[in-house]
Amino acid sequence: xxxxxxxxxxxxxxxxxxxxxxxxxxxxxxxxxxxxxxxxxxxxxxxxxxxxxxxxxxxxxxxxxxxxxxxxxxxxxxxxxxxxxxxxxxxxxxxxxxxxxxxxxxxxxxxxxxxxxxxxxxxxxxxxxxxxxxxxxxxxxxxxxxxxxxxxxxxxxxxxxxxxxxxxxxxxxxxxxxxxxxxxxxxxxxxxxxxxxxxxxxxxxxxxxxxxxxxxxxxxxxxxxxxxxxxxxxxxxxxxxxxxxxxxxxxxxxxxxxxxxxxxxxxxxxxxxxxxxxxxxxxxxxxxxxxxxxxxxxxxxxxxxxxxxxxxxxxxxxxxxxxxxxxxxxxxxxxxxxxxxxxxxxxxxxxxxxxxxxxxxxxxxxx
Amino acid sequence: xxxxxxxxxxxxxxxxxxxxxxxxxxxxxxxxxxxxxxxxxxxxxxxxxxxxxxxxxxxxxxxxxxxxxxxxxxxxxxxxxxxxxxxxxxxxxxxxxxxxxxxxxxxxxxxxxxxxxxxxxxxxxxxxxxxxxxxxxxxxxxxxxxxxxxxxxxxxxxxxxxxxxxxxxxxxxxxxxxxxxxxxxxxxxxxxxxxxxxxxxxxxxxxxxxxxxxxxxxxxxxxxxxxxxxxxxxxxxxxxxxxxxxxxxxxxxxxxxxxxxxxxxxxxxxxxxxxxxxxxxxxxxxxxxxxxxxxxxxxxxxxxxxxxxxxxxx
Numbered sequence: 038x039x040x041x042x043x044x045x046x047x048x049x050x051x052x053x054x055x056x057x058x059x060x061x062x063x064x065x066x067x068x069x070x071x072x073x074x075x076x077x078x079x080x081x082x083x084x085x086x087x088x089x090x091x092x093x094x095x096x097x098x099x100x101x102x103x104x105x106x107x108x109x110x111x112x113x114x115x116x117x118x119x120x121x122x123x124x125x126x127x128x129x130x131x132x133x134x135x136x137x138x139x140x141x142x143x144x145x146x147x148x149x150x151x152x153x154x155x156x157x158x159x160x161x162x163x164x165x166x167x168x169x170x171x172x173x174x175x176x177x178x179x180x181x182x183x184x185x186x187x188x189x190x191x192x193x194x195x196x197x198x199x200x201x202x203x204x205x206x207x208x209x210x211x212x213x214x215x216x217x218x219x220x221x222x223x224x225x226x227x228x229x230x231x232x233x234x235x236x237x238x239x240x241x242x243x244x245x246x247x248x249x250x251x252x253x254x255x256x257x258x259x260x261x262x263x264x265x266x267x268x269x270x271x272x273x274x275x276x277x278x279x280x281x282x283x284x285x286x287x288x289x290x291x292x293x294x295x296x297x298x299x300x301x302x303x304x305x306x307x308x309x310x311x312x313x314x315x316x317x318x319x320x321x322x323x324x325x326x327x328x329x330x331x332x333x334x335x336x337x338x339x340x341x342x343x344x345x346x347x348x349x350x351x352x353x354x355x356x357x358x359x360x361x362x363x364x365x366x367x368x369x370x371x372x373x374x375x376x377x378x379x380x381x382x383x384x385x386x387x388x389x390x391x392x393x394x395x396x397x398x399x400x401x402x403x404x
Numbered sequence: 405x406x407x408x409x410x411x412x413x414x415x416x417x418x419x420x421x422x423x424x425x426x427x428x429x430x431x432x433x434x435x436x437x438x439x440x441x442x443x444x445x446x447x448x449x450x451x452x453x454x455x456x457x458x459x460x461x462x463x464x465x466x467x468x469x470x471x472x473x474x475x476x477x478x479x480x481x482x483x484x485x486x487x488x489x490x491x492x493x494x495x496x497x498x499x500x501x502x503x504x505x506x507x508x509x510x511x512x513x514x515x516x517x518x519x520x521x522x523x524x525x526x527x528x529x530x531x532x533x534x535x536x537x538x539x540x541x542x543x544x545x546x547x548x549x550x551x552x553x554x555x556x557x558x559x560x561x562x563x564x565x566x567x568x569x570x571x572x573x574x575x576x577x578x579x580x581x582x583x584x585x586x587x588x589x590x591x592x593x594x595x596x597x598x599x600x601x602x603x604x605x606x607x608x609x610x611x612x613x614x615x616x617x618x619x620x621x622x623x624x625x626x627x628x629x630x631x632x633x634x635x636x637x638x639x640x641x642x643x644x645x646x647x648x649x650x651x652x653x654x655x656x657x658x659x660x661x662x663x664x665x666x667x668x669x670x671x672x673x674x675x676x677x678x679x680x681x682x683x684x685x686x687x688x689x690x691x692x693x694x695x696x697x698x699x700x701x702x703x704x705x706x707x708x709x710x711x712x713x714x715x716x717x718x
Contacts, residue, residue, distance in 0.1 A: 111691070138690045144643060149634060150447055154685045157440045158432065171547045171636035175558060237545050237638050 063236050063264035064246030071247065072213045074255035086365035088384030089177075089197040094184040095161070098360045099132070102161040104352065106137040107151050109166050109192060109238075110144075110269060114323045115297040115344055116166070118404040119191065122348025123164065129373060130356050135164075143234065143269045145169040149176045156180050162355045165199070166191035170239040174198035186358050190351040191344075192240045193385075200358055201384055203351045205342040206391040208240075212247035214391045215319055218338045219291050220256050222317035227290035230281045231264040232274055232299040232320075241295045248293075262289055267299050274302030282310045294320025300339065304330040324394050324402040331399050339394040345404055347388055350375055354386060413657030413709040417672045420705065424676060428683025435683050442565060448678045449567035450475075450626040450633075452671070455649045456578040457619035459670045462653050463582070464595045464612065465662025466522035470511060471623040471649060473533035475642030478504040478627035480537045483546025483637035493553060501624040507533055508620015512613040530646070537639040546637045557632030567629045574622070579667045591615065595662030652677055655702050657709060676701065 106123050108116040120137040127135040138155075140147035145168040152163060153176050163180055167173040170193055177187050177198035190203040219229065231248075233241045245264065252259050262285055267274035278292060278299075292307070294300025300320030304327065307316045313335040322339050330336040353372040357363035363370045369377045370386060379387045394402065429436040454471050461468050478500045485496035507529070514525045559566050582588040590611050593601040602608045623642075631637050656673030658665025677698055684694045 136690075138685075140691065142644070144640070145634070145638065146630075146641065146643075150681075151685075151691065153443065153447065154682055157434050157443060157682070158686045159434055169545065169634075169636065169638060171545065172634035172638065175554075175633070175635055235640060237640070 062245055062249055062261050063231060063233050063242060064249050065239070065242035067243070067246065069246050069250035070209050071251040071254045072209045084381075084383035086383050087196040088200045088202075088365065089181050089187070090200060090365070091181045091184050091186050094186060094359075097161060101132040101134060102356075102359055103159075104133055104135045104162040104164060104355060105155045105160045106135060106164040106348075106351075107139045107148060107155070107166075108137065109139070109148070109168050110142055111137065111139045112141055113269060113298055114326055114404070118323060118344035119166070119348035119351075121404070122345035122350075123352045124348075125345070126349040126352035126356075126373060130352070133352060133356060135352060143168050143238070145172045149173060152176045152180065156183060156185060160185060162186040162188070162359060164351050164355060165189050165194070167194045167239060168192070169237055170194050186355060188351055188355045188358065190347050192238065196384055199384075201354055201363070201386055203347060203354060203388060204381070204385045205344075205347050205388045207381070207387065208243045209247045209251065211244055211321075211340065211391050212251045214340050214393060215244075215293060215321075216248055216251055216256060216259075218340065218393065219293065219317060219319045220259070222319070222337055223290040225256055226258045228260045228262045228285060228288045229291045229293065230262045230285065230289055231293045231295060232267050232277055232281070232303055233264055233295040234269050234299070235266050236264075244295060267296070267302070269296055269298045271298055271302055274299040275306050278303040278306035279310065282306060282312060282316065287315075289316060291317040291319065294318060294322060296320075297322045297326065297341075300336075301326040301330070304336050308333070308335055323404055324399045325404060327394065328399055331394070331396050334396070337395065339399070340391050341394065342388055342392055343404075346375060349373065350378060350386065350388055413705075413712075414666060414669045414672060416709060416712070417655070417657060417669060417676065417705060420701075421672055421676045421679065424679055424683070428679060428687065431683065431687035435686050440682065440686075442563075442568075444678050444682045445568045446565035446633075448674055449565070449571040450630050451645065451649055451652065452571045452674050453574055453622050453626045453629070454619075454645065455652050455670045455674055456574055456667060457615070457622040458649050458653050459578070459656070459658055459665055459667050460582060460591055460615040461522070461619055462650070462658045462660060463591050463662055463665045464615065465598070465660075466515065466612070466616075467526060467650065467660075468508075468511065468522065468616065468619045469526040469646045470507070470529040470533055471619060472642035472645035473530045473537065474504050474507045474620050474623040475627040475630065475645060476639055477507060477533045477537040477540075478624040479631045479637040479641045480541040480546075480639055482628060482631055484540060486549075487546045493550065497628055500628065501621065504624025504627060505617050505621040508623070509613065509617040511620065512616030515616065516609040516612050534639075534643075541637070541639045547635065549632075549635060553632055554635060555632075557629050557634070567633070570625065570629065574625070575667065575671060582667050587611070587614075592663060595659075595664070597663075648677070651698065651702055655705055 123135050127133040139151055148168050163185055174195040177194055180187050187199040188201050189199045193202045265277040267277045292303045294303045300322035304318045307318055318336050321341050327336055327339045350372045357370055368380050372378050381387045481503050482496055482500040485491050485499050486493050511526055511529055514520050515522050556566050561569055590606050594608055598608055652673040653670050656669030680697055681694050684697055
């Protein structure tokens with residue numbers, strides 16, 4: 038009797054949980070700030086510095102430093118590109134010894150262990166792209182308390198767990214770019230699905246929240262059909278995209294790929310289903326991965342920033358922090374060949390505007 | 405008698421551990437410091453607690469692949485009971501542990517009542533519990549726990565990490581039960597020959613139910629500690645934990661076919677794995693190199709131990 042009750046309640050929980058999940062798009066629940074529907078540039082809002090500080094860091098101004106870069110995971114094109122940027126920046130600076138090491142799956146448990154062990158090994162600086170903004174913060178705060186400088190890029194932690202964060206593009210800017218490009222292909226009245234990494238990944242959740250807000254403001258007739266998780270895994274992304282195509286058929290006119298793994302996989306799924314031109318694929322991806330689909334006209338535009346520049350900026354900022362040339366309250370920082378980068382949101386450094394790769398310009402890039 | 409102790413798997417493992425510690429100490433001055441050792445012990449505690457239960461299960465010839473998913477489910481339930489249902493945190497912790505134990509009980513129930521092989525049953529519940537965790541949480545994480553909760557995962561008691569005290573207490577209990585009590589002998593009997601055990605009048609089903617429930621219970625404790633350590637709950641917590649734990653248990657000399665194995669062996673296996681992970685990273689070896697090293701050590705230890713056993717069994 039008890040066992041039957043257990044089985045029944047488990048089944049009910051499962052059904053209830055899944056029914057609830059269908060209506061939620063995957064955005065986080067922080068406040069959104071959608072941009073204007075036309076091309077008006079966003080107004081910069083000044084905010085006081087809200088980053089953490091390293092406790093009694095050693096004075097290494099001008100001296101060689103050891104830096105470790107712990108991205109979300111290693112082995113995918115995107116983080117290979119950021120790693121290359123970090124290596125380029127380190128070589129250019131000449132006195133930075135940078136190493137990239139991280140988990141082989143986008144798993145926060147392992148990322149925390151990596152960072153923890155590198156703290157013990159006595160690095161002078163840590164660069165990170167977080168799998169989870171809250172979970173990573175205790176270990177980053179531990180690093181700060183030991184005098185290690187901490188700079189984030191790509192995916193933020195909580196602001197007081199790192200000194201600076203290189204934001205590749207404003208979240209609402211990416212949302213606007215993605216949605217405007219999608220609507221150009223599908224029209225205003227269309228069903229759209231989203232393939233993301235996981236619902237708890239900070240940057241994806243932020244983008245989706247901003248996309249929902251921008252769509253509600255400027256493209257109210259768009260219907261968001263479903264958001265599925267693909268965890269930065271190629272196979273899973275392909276399977277999820279194919280399932281979406283089969284499930285919604287003609288109702289779905291476009292797929293957003295929220296990770297650099299999901300977008301080519303979605304494009305492949307659309308190609309194999311023979312729906313090129315009928316289902317638009319817009320997303321974040323590295324140009325190399327998308328070149329075959331752009332050439333076939335299956336994908337018209339790819340939105341990204343330059344991850345090599347992102348890594349380069351991260352290591353330049355870290356060097357500036359160690360040398361003391363970048364202090365809290367600064368409004369801009371000189372980042373080597375990238376010039377002056379603006380400080381936004383208190384302790385974030387903006388890389389620039391999102392870049393749209395199309396058939397015309399994608400051939401010029403190789404990453 | 406002395407020769408038997410010397411060629412026991414646990415002794416070989418202990419010797420290997422000492423050798424590894426010495427070699428790794430020469431590679432990096434940061435390795436053999438009190439601070440690093442305590443830190444590694446803290447990181448190891450969750451795996452260790454789950455490993456205690458896994459030892460019992462593998463000694464009976466079974467396996468429990470769902471421990472990682474139970475950990476994730478308990479983590480989510482803790483957040484849900486506390487934040488969404490609004491219960492006081494100690495009550496939420498208690499209920500989450502109860503839920504995890506029920507999950508373990510469910511495992512044991514499928515295995516004993518429906519005679520499903522443990523590998524298949526726990527493979528299925530691995531997916532079931534993970535799916536429940538994702539569905540219940542809608543993949544939103546719960547944060548903002550009160551300060552006292554973090555003492556469990558991030559704090560120290562008399563200089564030793566809190567979770568290490570919990571782990572040591574549970575380990576002592578586990579060593580005692582498996583090594584000294586009649587119930588421990590029952591476990592070995594079931595592992596050696598389940599049919600003979602049943603015909604000897606041992607209540608095999610009840611014992612199995614007990615240890616699978618215990619495994620769920622221990623995974624829940626590990627889950628609560630984990631949430632306290634990372635100060636948030638996520639539905640993907642504990643993914644892959646089962647493989648690490650099983651590696652530690654098998655490295656420790658427990659035979660996957662059942663009938664042999666000790667908790668002390670599991671502890672040694674855990675320490676060796678953690679020492680390798682920490683020491684190799686400090687020596688400059690990157691993540692993939694460490695995984696390869698652990699694989700090599702596992703195969704090597706099992707081969708050497710089998711060789712010795714073949715020679716002495718005759």
